[in-house]
Amino acid sequence: MFKVKCKLVSFEGDEKDYPCHFNYKIGDEFYYDGVNFTGRICPGLLASMIPVIHGIYLLGNKYVENVMYRYRGHDARDPAMDKYDGAGFRPLEVPDPDTPKARGGHFVCGDTRTLAHFSCEAIDLSDSDYAQPFYQREIAILGKIEKEPGIKTDEIINRFTDFEREKISPPLTPVLMGVLLDALVDMKYIEIRDGKAYATGHQPPSRPKTG
Numbered sequence: 001m002f003k004v005k006c007k008l009v010s011f012e013g014d015e016k017d018y019p020c021h022f023n024y025k026i027g028d029e030f031y032y033d034g035v036n037f038t039g040r041i042c043p044g045l046l047a048s049m050i051p052v053i054h055g056i057y058l059l060g061n062k063y064v065e066n067v068m069y070r071y072r073g074h075d076a077r078d079p080a081m082d083k084y085d086g087a088g089f090r091p092l093e094v095p096d097p098d099t100p101k102a103r104g105g106h107f108v109c110g111d112t113r114t115l116a117h118f119s120c121e122a123i124d125l126s127d128s129d130y131a132q133p134f135y136q137r138e139i140a141i142l143g144k145i146e147k148e149p150g151i152k153t154d155e156i157i158n159r160f161t162d163f164e165r166e167k168i169s170p171p172l173t174p175v176l177m178g179v180l181l182d183a184l185v186d187m188k189y190i191e192i193r194d195g196k197a198y199a200t201g202h203q204p205p206s207r208p209k210t211g
Contacts, residue, residue, distance in 0.1 A: 001131040002060045002122035002187070003205075004032045004053050009106075010117045018113035032057060033128040045118070048107040052120050056105060060122040060186045065101040125187055127206045133169055136208050138180050140164075142189055146199045153181060153197050 008028045011020070022042035030039025032053050041049075055063040064070065078090035104121035127135045144159045145151060157165065157177050165172045181197070184190045191198050 001034055001126040001128075001134055002057055002183070003034075003124040003126045003128075004056050004120060005123045006030050006032075006049065006053065006107075006118045006120045008116055009119050012108060012115035012117045013111070013113050015114055018111070020109075020111075020114050020116055022116075024116055034126045034130045035128040042109060042116075044110045045107065045116070047110060049118070049120070052105045052107045056120055056122050057126070060183060061101070061103050062182070062186070063122075064103065064105050067102065070102040071095060071099065122186070124205055125183060125189075127204070127208075132208070134180070137170065137172060137176070138184055138189075139204055139207060141177070141180055142184060142199060142204065145190055145197045149198050150196045152195055153192060154195070156181075156197065 006029065008024050008026055010026065020042075022040070022044070024040075024042065028040070030037060030041055032038075034057060052063075073095040074092045075089040076092050077088060079088045081090045082088040104119055106117060106119050108118070109116040125131075125135055125138055140160070141156060144156050148159070151159075154174075157172060157174060160172060170176060181190070181192070185192060187202075188200055189202050189204065191200060
């Protein structure tokens with residue numbers, strides 16, 4: 001689970017003739033951590049923003065990075081290409097092969113004359129009350145990696161006792177371990193190279209004490 005930042009990046013409509021009645025300014029931000037919103041939120045955003053914020057809160061960059069069309073590039077219609085792509089499009093340029101995976105989503109307000117356009121991205125792990133069980137698991141895993149740089153990812157789970165793995169909610173199963181490691185990589189707390197995990201030195205928002 002992730003802390004989400006939403007930022008006004010542009011007005012896609014005519015803000016000069018149809019000014020934003022919430023008096024938003026480019027660069028204004030608000031946040032969601034799984035419990036609380038922080039910042040000013042216009043009611044005209046609610047319908048479009050909730051699905052995006054919900055998805056990014058739960059999935060982080062996984063919410064968008066596997067959306068294939070984000071990597072399509074710029075096409076033109078060309079019926080002659082239908083026999084190749086099944087739809088009749090031709091690329092006008094080849095995307096940079098070093099293009100990284102997509103990060104963040106976006107949404108716009110409901111006033112089609114003004115269209116306040118917000119970016120939406122995961123900026124950290126969420127340590128809110130609701131996220132604590134998963135957050136504490138993530139921090140415990142990070143601690144094991146900090147103590148043993150280069151530990152093989154499939155051996156980390158064995159650094160926990162039976163009690164720690166099975167009697168604390170949520171139980172630390174191999175599949176959950178993989179999901180939590182992905183989240184730590186996503187927020188740049190760890191790097192995984194050749195199946196081995198290394199802490200980056202990036203410090204989490206809090207270090208809960210357990211036990």
